[in-house]
């Protein structure tokens with residue numbers, strides 16, 4: 181291998197390592213978060229069956245989290261949990277909603293929108309409500325486009341890896357000829 185090729189190969193490997201590091205250095209995201217809510221018409225919502233209030237406890241997660249809420253009815257009535265992203269008090273397409281439950285069920289969804297929202301029981305929206313906060317992750321984005329600032333870093337990191345890997349293979353192939 182010529183000196184130029186060796187230097188080129190070394191540079192490519194450095195770029196490859198840097199690219200991989202930039203992907204690995206991304207802030208921790210997309211955690212799995214498990215929450216419990218107990219609800220009744222007379223009491224509202226609580227994180228335990230003994231602490232129901234209306235409004236219920238404020239639930240806070242990070243944007244991108246996979247959220248599982250285990251919901252239990254403590255009065256034997258049917259309830260149905262809704263994350264009311266648009267605040268109209270109604271179930272809309274794209275808003276996470278549990279099945280109706282008179283004992284226990286789970287609702288799993290990805291908290292993809294950052295902001296402060298309400299959760300409520302669709303059947304008893306005024307008697308069973310609370311606040312649901314999705315904290316945005318990463319540095320503040322200059323635009324108001326919902327989604328991630330982390331995505332750009334991933335794309336840049338992956339591009340660096342791909343280009344560096346291509347460079348390495350070209351050099352290796354040339355050497356074989």
Ligand SMILES: [Cu+2]
Nearest residue numbers: 259301303304
């Ligand atoms: Cu209810």
